Amino acid sequence: MNEVDLERFLGYALSLGASYVDIRYNEQHNEIITIENGNIREYSSSVRKGLGVRVIVDGYQGYASTSRLNPDSIKDTIKKAIEAARALRGKGEKVSLVEVPIVKDKVVAPCKVDPLSIDPKDKVELLLLVNKVGLEIQDVKSSLTRMGIQCDHRIFASSDGSRIEVLVNLVGIGQLSVAGEVGRLERVSDSRSNVAGYEFIESFNWEEFAKEISELASKASKAGLPPAGTYTAIIDPDVVGLLLHEAFGHASEGDLVEAGSSVLSEKIGRTVASEHVTIVDEGVVDGGYFIPYDDEGVRKDKTVIVERGVLKSFLTSRHIASKLGMKATGNGRAQDYASVPIVRQTNYYMLPGDYSVEELIEDVKEGIYVTGKGVTGGEVNPGVGTFTFSVGVSWIIRNGERTEMVRGVTLSGLILDVLKSVDAVGKDLRIRTSVFGGCGKDHQTVKVGLGGPHIRVRKIIVGGK
Amino acid sequence: MAKNQVMERVNLEKIISKAEELGASEVEVILMNTRSREIMGVKDRIDWIIQSDIVRIGFRVVIGKRVAYYGSEVSSYEDAIKALEIAIKVAKVMNEDRYWHSLPSKLGKGGNVPIYDDKIVKLSTDEASSLVFDGLKMLSSKSPIIEPVGLGLDMSEVEYVIANSYGGLMERLGTLATLYVEARSRDSGKEGTYSDYVVSRSLEGLKFHELISRVKERVIDALRAKPIKTKRMDLVFEPKVFAGIIMASFLPAITADNVQANRSPLKGRVSKQVFNERVTMIDDPFKPFFYGSKPFDDEGIATRVKSIINNGILETFLYDHYTARKESKESTGNAWRDSPSSRPRPWATNLILNEGNASIEEIISECRECLLISKTIGQWLSNPVSGQVNATLTHGYLIKNGKIIDVVKGVTISGNIYDMLGKNLDVIGKGLECYMNVCSPIVKISNVIIAGKE
Numbered sequence: 001m002n003e004v005d006l007e008r009f010l011g012y013a014l015s016l017g018a019s020y021v022d023i024r025y026n027e028q029h030n031e032i033i034t035i036e037n038g039n040i041r042e043y044s045s046s047v048r049k050g051l052g053v054r055v056i057v058d059g060y061q062g063y064a065s066t067s068r069l070n071p072d073s074i075k076d077t078i079k080k081a082i083e084a085a086r087a088l089r090g091k092g093e094k095v096s097l098v099e100v101p102i103v104k105d106k107v108v109a110p111c112k113v114d115p116l117s118i119d120p121k122d123k124v125e126l127l128l129l130v131n132k133v134g135l136e137i138q139d140v141k142s143s144l145t146r147m148g149i150q151c152d153h154r155i156f157a158s159s160d161g162s163r164i165e166v167l168v169n170l171v172g173i174g175q176l177s178v179a180g181e182v183g184r185l186e187r188v189s190d191s192r193s194n195v196a197g198y199e200f201i202e203s204f205n206w207e208e209f210a211k212e213i214s215e216l217a218s219k220a221s222k223a224g225l226p227p228a229g230t231y232t233a234i235i236d237p238d239v240v241g242l243l244l245h246e247a248f249g250h251a252s253e254g255d256l257v258e259a260g261s262s263v264l265s266e267k268i269g270r271t272v273a274s275e276h277v278t279i280v281d282e283g284v285v286d287g288g289y290f291i292p293y294d295d296e297g298v299r300k301d302k303t304v305i306v307e308r309g310v311l312k313s314f315l316t317s318r319h320i321a322s323k324l325g326m327k328a329t330g331n332g333r334a335q336d337y338a339s340v341p342i343v344r345q346t347n348y349y350m351l352p353g354d355y356s357v358e359e360l361i362e363d364v365k366e367g368i369y370v371t372g373k374g375v376t377g378g379e380v381n382p383g384v385g386t387f388t389f390s391v392g393v394s395w396i397i398r399n400g401e402r403t404e405m406v407r408g409v410t411l412s413g414l415i416l417d418v419l420k421s422v423d424a425v426g427k428d429l430r431i432r433t434s435v436f437g438g439c440g441k442d443h444q445t446v447k448v449g450l451g452g453p454h455i456r457v458r459k460i461i462v463g464g465k
Numbered sequence: 466m467a468k469n470q471v472m473e474r475v476n477l478e479k480i481i482s483k484a485e486e487l488g489a490s491e492v493e494v495i496l497m498n499t500r501s502r503e504i505m506g507v508k509d510r511i512d513w514i515i516q517s518d519i520v521r522i523g524f525r526v527v528i529g530k531r532v533a534y535y536g537s538e539v540s541s542y543e544d545a546i547k548a549l550e551i552a553i554k555v556a557k558v559m560n561e562d563r564y565w566h567s568l569p570s571k572l573g574k575g576g577n578v579p580i581y582d583d584k585i586v587k588l589s590t591d592e593a594s595s596l597v598f599d600g601l602k603m604l605s606s607k608s609p610i611i612e613p614v615g616l617g618l619d620m621s622e623v624e625y626v627i628a629n630s631y632g633g634l635m636e637r638l639g640t641l642a643t644l645y646v647e648a649r650s651r652d653s654g655k656e657g658t659y660s661d662y663v664v665s666r667s668l669e670g671l672k673f674h675e676l677i678s679r680v681k682e683r684v685i686d687a688l689r690a691k692p693i694k695t696k697r698m699d700l701v702f703e704p705k706v707f708a709g710i711i712m713a714s715f716l717p718a719i720t721a722d723n724v725q726a727n728r729s730p731l732k733g734r735v736s737k738q739v740f741n742e743r744v745t746m747i748d749d750p751f752k753p754f755f756y757g758s759k760p761f762d763d764e765g766i767a768t769r770v771k772s773i774i775n776n777g778i779l780e781t782f783l784y785d786h787y788t789a790r791k792e793s794k795e796s797t798g799n800a801w802r803d804s805p806s807s808r809p810r811p812w813a814t815n816l817i818l819n820e821g822n823a824s825i826e827e828i829i830s831e832c833r834e835c836l837l838i839s840k841t842i843g844q845w846l847s848n849p850v851s852g853q854v855n856a857t858l859t860h861g862y863l864i865k866n867g868k869i870i871d872v873v874k875g876v877t878i879s880g881n882i883y884d885m886l887g888k889n890l891d892v893i894g895k896g897l898e899c900y901m902n903v904c905s906p907i908v909k910i911s912n913v914i915i916a917g918k919e
Contacts, residue, residue, distance in 0.1 A: 036726050037726055037727075039562060039563070039564065040532075040560055040562060041808070042534065043532075043533050043534065043555060043559055044533070044536070044807055045534070045535050045551070046523075046535065046536035046537060046806035046807075047536070047537040047538060047548070048537075048538050049537075049538050061513070062513075063515045064515070064516040064517065065515075065516075065519075066517065066518050066519070067518070067538035067539070067540065068520065073518075073540070080516045081516075083516075083590060084513075084515065084516055085514075087590045088511055088514065091510065091594050091597075091598040092511045093512070119558065120555050120558045120559065121558045121560075124558075124559070128560075141728075142726045178727060182732060182733070183730060184851070185728075185730060185851055187850045225879075228877070228916035229695055229916060255507075259614050260614055261614045261615070261649065261658065338517045338519060339515075340515055379842035379843040379845070379846070379857075381842060381859050383614070383649060383656075384656075384874070386842070386859055386874065387857075388842055388843035388855070388856070388877060389843070390843065390846035390848075390855055408851070408855075410843070410846070410857075410877055412877045412916075413875070414875065442505075443619070461916055461917070462916070463877035463878075463914075
């Protein structure tokens with residue numbers, strides 16, 4: 001797709017009656033290699049490429065997309081987008097987009113060695129070695145090692161004049177170990193990913209990584225479940241990131257606020273967390289995914305969502321910003337060319353405080369230390385603020401000390417109650433993204449970054465035995 | 466359905482010949498064309514109508530015992546050949562898979578099952594948007610305390626064509642529709658929310674009005690919802706909730722890939738009692754318009770009905786061709802692919818927990834103290850390796866002496882599927898409903914831990 005083609009298709013849409021049009025071209029290469037118990041289970045690669053057209057006609061917007069990249073199909077797609085916009089007359093709402101600066105830019109995320117250029121054999125050999133280390137630990141019954149590579153290329157062109165191109169490579173390795181005896185099996189998984197080229201894979205000790213996970217799985221299979229009840233909890237950065245993203249981040253997305261399905265609606269300026277809590281969303285940050293611009297051509301800077309416990313802002317797209325009377329925060333993101341940009345988080349995290357992890361634990365008479373190693377995810381109802389998460393291996397705390405390991409821990413509660421009971425925040429900060437997963441909303445999955453420091457929560461519900 | 470304009474039947478065969486010319490000893494080609502329409506209603510209006518047309522090709526290329534997968538979105542025959550060349554390049558450098566036997570040599574249909582509803586295809590964009598628009602109005606009509614939050618209708622038609630080196634070409638054409646409804650209620654300073662959805666291969670199967678009425682009724686109940694104390698209780702699960710629990714905690718444990726890799730607690734348990742003797746489950750690909758219905762699986766092998774659990778006894782695991790050949794067995798016709806480029810794995814077609822006789826009214830009337838579980842979140846976090854079940858109740862009803870007396874939310878449910886459908890199973894009732902491709906009737910389980918307020 002070159003500049004001349006883009007101009008021609010933008011012009012074609014305008015000639016059919018559109019007052020605004022943007023065209024997004026996206027090409028995405030994904031590669032996944034899976035080794036299971038010493039055997040290559042899967043080496044698969046795929047390419048997604050196509051374009052999507054968004055138009056505004058008589059104030060109504062429409063969207064259509066195609067993978068058929070020939071001029072006739074693209075013109076058909078433009079016609080379909082216009083048909084979709086016209087069908088909204090009398091049933092939809094006229095759309096206005098807040099003004100944003102016109103941008104012409106090309107950004108390439110840091111990458112020294114193109115991961116797709118590496119000989120597949122080298123990748124497989126490394127994974128076989130890592131997998132073997134994972135399998136050799138006592139009691140381990142299954143070792144699954146994966147490598148993921150995603151190369152994402154986006155071009156954005158609008159009738160306003162913006163032309164933006166962004167290239168991002170994301171690579172990582174994950175390990176899942178299952179240990180124990182039949183009837184008492186436990187799994188632990190973890191992964192490390194980075195926006196980088198293959199140099200990230202080469203610079204990390206993956207064998208040690210797999211060994212640690214397998215040892216944890218082995219210990220966890222012998223651990224018991226914690227008694228169900230309400231606990232004081234020390235929560236590690238992985239779980240803090242997940243909790244914030246799922247239970248609070250989604251509720252701070254402007255489209256949910258506008259639709260009345262956010263627990264944060266009408267709470268700007270109000271206290272929603274303890275004074276120790278400051279939360280931000282930032283497009284480019286160490287350890288996170290790389291989002292210098294969103295899919296509406298808006299620059300993504302740092303947005304302060306909560307400052308010392310007070311709700312300051314929501315995340316917005318151009319349309320939602322206009323509806324809420326706010327500015328566009330650069331959060332209009334689309335999974336791919338076939339999806340419309342909707343309000344999404346980028347790298348959402350809590351800023352660090354003053355405590356060391358030891359100090360957080362030493363004041364706890366009875367409680368639990370929960371970690372993200374083996375976390376399987378969570379689910380929330382952002383309208384009410386209820387959440388539930390299945391977290392990784394954890395430890396019971398007694399008299400300021402970590403004691404026995406427990407497994408099968410779930411956390412649940414009401415997010416605003418939990419954030420208000422945060423009474424101390426660690427000085428560490430860790431943000432992570434993952435090539436293996438992403439955040440789902442409205443059938444779209446996008447890469448995000450999550451994290452924060454360790455925190456202490458005075459009251460949280462723990463499910464167990 | 467517009468016939469696929471990119472590649473016709475003859476070209477798939479041409480691609481297979483080309484692959485063999487390039488050095489592949491076996492090759493499998495999948496072509497998938499998805500045309501979809503999505504109508505997103507928000508509050509009192511429609512925000513988006515999105516139309517898309519995507520053609521994907523997928524290859525499984527084999528050179529000796531070296532296997533590679535590759536997929537791409539394609540615009541032309543030349544694009545497909547380019548994708549094929551990359552797949553062959555990857556296969557050449559792969560290590561040998563010592564368990565590799567072959568691609569399936571016999572493709573075929575297990576029977577005829579309706580999975581295509583032309584009403585979905587014929588509904589014009591204008592008619593579909595009117596349906597959504599009227600649905601939004603219906604949600605708030607005669608109930609000033611209810612506000613519609615969202616109403617989404619997705620409709621697609623999918624053409625799936627598969628062929629391999631051993632000849633035969635299988636084609637299936639299906640439709641799929643999803644309806645999602647969410648509402649909120651406000652009254653006297655209190656707020657409640659409720660959402661629900663239906664997936665079906667027919668327009669009628671969406672039960673449009675029934676879903677909207679259910680959401681209206683429950684969003685008003687949600688105003689009264691509150692947590693209860695931590696305790697052990699008898700739980701009555703509504704069908705879709707329990708189907709979700711079976712999918713997360715049990716279904717992965719009966720797939721042969723997990724069993725062979727020691728990730729299933731059911732390894733070595735075929736012909737053994739794993740559940741209460743009242744539990745019977747089948748895998749049935751021939752239920753008209755069900756989500757998982759298909760005449761052949763994602764490798765082109767004929768599907769068939771099979772008994773998974775018979776009176777509590779585990780009868781078989783689910784196999785695709787690869788996992789079956791590893792045990793010198795025949796595939797059970799359960800290959801599933803996430804996309805044309807992914808490796809097939811065994812998965813259920815429609816896994817169905819057989820119904821009993823009791824109606825929901827009868828089950829409730831016999832409860833001394835029960836919690837009726839209408840909606841949960843996080844049930845997919847349950848652990849199929851251990852069988853542990855976790856879920857958080859977001860909408861339920863407290864029943865005392867046969868009567869609903871309160872609305873409950875915000876408590877977690879913890880248990881183990883082998884106890885729940887084992888020693889703690891009380892009643893399997895009627896009223897089959899599905900969560901994607903897992904279907905369950907209403908089920909009552911006794912003595913389950915719920916964690917709520919202190």
